[in-house]
Amino acid sequence: xxxxxxxxxxxxxxxxxxxxxxxxxxxxxxxxxxxxxxxxxxxxxxxxxxxxxxxxxxxxxxxxxxxxxxxxxxxxxxxxxxxxxxxxxxxxxxxxxxxxxxxxxxxxxxxxxxxxxxxxxxxxxxxxxxxxxxxxxxxxxxxxxxxxxxxxxxxxxxxxxxxxxxxxxxxxxxxxxxxxxxxxxxxxxxxxxxxxxxxxxxxxxxxxxxxxxxxxxxxxxxxxxxxxxxxxxxxxxxxxxxxxxxxxxxxxxxxxxxxxxxxxxxxxxxxxxxxxxxxxxxxxxxxxxxxxxxxxxxxxxxxxxxxxxxxxxxxxxxxxxxxxxxxxxxxxxxxxxxxxxxxxxxxxxxxxxxxxxxxxxxxxxxxxxxxxxxxxxxxxxxxxxxxxxxxxxxxxxxxxxxxxxxxxxxxxxxxxxxxxxxxxxxxxxxxxxxxxxxxxxxxxxxxxxxxxxxxxxxxxxxxxxxxxxxxxxxxxxxxxxxxxxxxxxxxxxxxxxxxxxxxxxxxxxxxxxxxxxxxxxxxxxxxxx
Numbered sequence: 171x172x173x174x175x176x177x178x179x180x181x182x183x184x185x186x187x188x189x190x191x192x193x194x195x196x197x198x199x200x201x202x203x204x205x206x207x208x209x210x211x212x213x214x215x216x217x218x219x220x221x222x223x224x225x226x227x228x229x230x231x232x233x234x235x236x237x238x239x240x241x242x243x244x245x246x247x248x249x250x251x252x253x254x255x256x257x258x259x260x261x262x263x264x265x266x267x268x269x270x271x272x273x274x275x276x277x278x279x280x281x282x283x284x285x286x287x288x289x290x291x292x293x294x295x296x297x298x299x300x301x302x303x304x305x306x307x308x309x310x311x312x313x314x315x316x317x318x319x320x321x322x323x324x325x326x327x328x329x330x331x332x333x334x335x336x337x338x339x340x341x342x343x344x345x346x347x348x349x350x351x352x353x354x355x356x357x358x359x360x361x362x363x364x365x366x367x368x369x370x371x372x373x374x375x376x377x378x379x380x381x382x383x384x385x386x387x388x389x390x391x392x393x394x395x396x397x398x399x400x401x402x403x404x405x406x407x408x409x410x411x412x413x414x415x416x417x418x419x420x421x422x423x424x425x426x427x428x429x430x431x432x433x434x435x436x437x438x439x440x441x442x443x444x445x446x447x448x449x450x451x452x453x454x455x456x457x458x459x460x461x462x463x464x465x466x467x468x469x470x471x472x473x474x475x476x477x478x479x480x481x482x483x484x485x486x487x488x489x490x491x492x493x494x495x496x497x498x499x500x501x502x503x504x505x506x507x508x509x510x511x512x513x514x515x516x517x518x519x520x521x522x523x524x525x526x527x528x529x530x531x532x533x534x535x536x537x538x539x540x541x542x543x544x545x546x547x548x549x550x551x552x553x554x555x556x557x558x559x560x561x562x563x564x565x566x567x568x569x570x571x572x573x574x575x576x577x578x579x580x581x582x583x584x585x586x587x588x589x590x591x592x593x594x595x596x597x598x599x600x601x602x603x604x605x606x607x608x609x610x611x612x613x614x615x616x617x618x619x620x621x622x623x624x625x626x627x628x629x630x631x632x633x634x635x636x637x638x639x640x641x642x643x644x645x646x647x648x649x650x651x652x653x654x655x656x657x658x659x660x661x662x663x664x665x666x667x668x669x670x671x672x673x674x675x676x677x678x679x680x681x682x683x684x685x686x687x688x689x690x691x692x693x694x695x696x697x698x699x
Contacts, residue, residue: 174264178218189675190218194264196674198222199285201274201304202294203251205238205656206320208258209663210292212240214670215258221266222258223288226251227273237656275300282307290673292666293317295654298564298597305330305560314673317560318666321596322650324589325662325687329669329680330560335467336553337545338677346492347550348508350383351398351442352484357507361385366415374417375424378494378504379432383439386412386432398440405440409433428495443550445485452552453478462530466537470545471552473522477515486515486546516546555682563684563699564594564631571633574699578634586686586695588639591632592647593686595625608651617648632699646690658689 174190175182182190196219200207203226211222230245230253238254245253251269259267270277274296277284285291291313293304301317308315309332319326349357361384364377390399390408399408412432416423445453457464458472477486489512491505520542524534545552563570577587599607599621607617618641625639665685672680683698 174218181217185671185675185677189677192675193218193220193671195220196289197287198290198292198670199225199288200292200294201225201277201296203228203254203269204234204295204654205659206318206654206662206666207292207294208238208240208254209656209659210294210318210666210670211254211258211663212261213663213667215261215265215267217667217671218262219265219674221268223267224251224255224269225272225274225277226269227271227276237654237659239656274304278303278307283311285313286311288313290314290316290670292670295319297600298560298594299601301328302560302564309559316666316669316673318662319593320654320658320662321593322647322653322655323658323689324593324647324650325658325665325685325689326590326593327662327665327669327681327685327687328560328683329673330557332556334555334557334673334676334680335465336555336676336679337467337548338675339548339551339553339679340677341551344551345438345443346490347443347485347488348380348438348491349442349484349487350380350387350439353384354487354511356511357384358388360503360507361388371417371424373497375426375428376495376497376500377428378496378500379428379435380491380494380504381500382412382415382428382432383436386415387439400440405436409436412436426495431495445483445550448553449550452554455554460526460530462532464530466541467545469523469526469537470519470542472526473519473542474545474549476522476526477519485549486519487511488547488550489513512546516543519546553679555680557682566631566633568633570699574632574697575634577695577697577699578638582693583695583697585640585643585691586688586693587697588643589647589688590684590686590697590699591625591628591634591639592621592643594632595621595628596647596652598628599624606652608648614648618645621648655689658687661687661689 178190198214198219200211200222203224207224214222228250230241230248230250232246234241234250235243240254240257249271251271255267255269259265278300285307291304291308293301293315296304296317305315308330314329314331314334317328353361361381364381366374366377366385386408387398390411391397399405412429413423416426416429418424452471453475457468458475460469460472478484487508489509491508494501516539520539523537523542527534527536574587577583596606607621608614622644625644626636629636669680672678681696683696685694685696687694
């Protein structure tokens with residue numbers, strides 16, 4: 171076993187060698203060096219990214235020692251970005267790190283091309299206006315941006331990029347498409363070759379349940395027409411027919427695991443997998459009308475669409491089958507049939523891919539078969555996530571206003587939606603008074619009143635009228651005084667690192683809205699506003 175494989179063994183089991191390779195070639199830029207930034211970087215460095223660059227001109231103060239575990243008293247007075255970079259590099263000798271002693275705001279204004287060298291940009295503790303400016307830069311450079319923030323006992327995360335495509339979405343629950351309702355000829359032939367009446371008792375108890383269901387549906391359709399069991403009575407009769415096929419000893423049915431599996435998996439026949447709304451949107455997306463600039467994902471999607479149309483709404487066979495009670499020979503034969511058909515479907519899609527590439531003036535061999543195979547295997551769970559710009563989020567829009575209004579009205583999201591408005595309000599407060607509410611102890615009561623007025627202004631601009639944000643939450647936000655607590659930063663750093671890895675590996679589906687973490691209630695909400 172290679173040293174790196176042993177080192178990253180646990181995460182390799184999650185995102186595989188190809189996912190780890192993507193991580194080990196990723197260069198990440200982090201704006202800010204306070205505890206939210208370092209907690210995020212700590213997780214990415216331990217995960218094995220190629221390199222990171224920290225941008226910040228802040229010095230290490232005594233307050234940093236109380237909330238940043240990657241700093242000690244020897245760093246007092248030094249550049250904070252330099253200090254945390256030194257500590258982070260101790261965590262993983264395979265990761266390179268550097269820092270730029272410059273304020274993120276100045277870098278945005280003076281050298282926006284700086285970000286072109288990175289695969290992903292993480293912005294920490296930035297106010298609303300700075301995030302909007304950075305988002306515009308990242309969009310022009312086609313770089314993913316993730317904004318993270320810890321504000322007292324509140325956490326915020328928002329990703330932004332035009333489009334993120336996911337092939338390996340890895341849903342928690344999947345339903346195998348064994349194609350029992352529409353078997354291909356060779357599968358039908360194999361099922362027909364097994365005579366349940368003539369085989370011995372041992373073999374009879376080890377016929378895979380997939381074969382039992384295929385034989386049962388053929389008999390059912392011969393007796394009831396071409397339809398599948400639809401009503402509750404039909405389904406009960408179908409299961410009873412399967413149960414009647416068990417052999418008898420002294421007139422008593424011999425219980426067999428394979429027949430139990432067939433009966434419990436009959437739902438795969440009654441309700442065969444259909445394509446999800448997300449996949450249907452992909453197949454109908456205008457991006458399947460290819461241009462010379464189309465990405466690999468959309469070329470593959472266009473080829474899949476051709477296959478789908480030519481096969482009467484059927485997706486390619488995935489090629490894998492679940493465990494079944496079976497003899498080794500029967501299981502391997504059944505598995506071979508599915509793999510052979512999957513290979514044939516991959517070849518068909520690959521032929522479409524090559525023809526499409528040629529039609530748009532690209533090299534027909536530019537997308538390898540391995541990429542086609544991965545796409546076909548995961549076709550049922552493809553995902554596309556699109557993000558509006560941060561500037562658009564701040565503009566009045568009826569649909570987004572309705573979504574925010576609903577979140578403010580729902581009991582389970584009311585508090586977190588209020589915190590979303592409050593985070594926007596504290597930034598507007600900052601732009602007006604050049605400080606955050608609660609910065610000075612002697613002005614707490616005055617700041618509560620000012621922030622309340624600011625919340626009303628933000629609510630009106632968001633299209634939710636005079637949204638009812640509780641006085642308790644307003645007072646808490648003022649009491650926080652824009653503090654950055656390690657307990658919140660640690661959680662937000664974990665979430666941010668997780669989302670970063672999703673973007674880098676293109677595995678799992680990233681958060682598609684604005685995430686608000688409420689440490690006061692230990693709840694999290696994703697607001698699509």
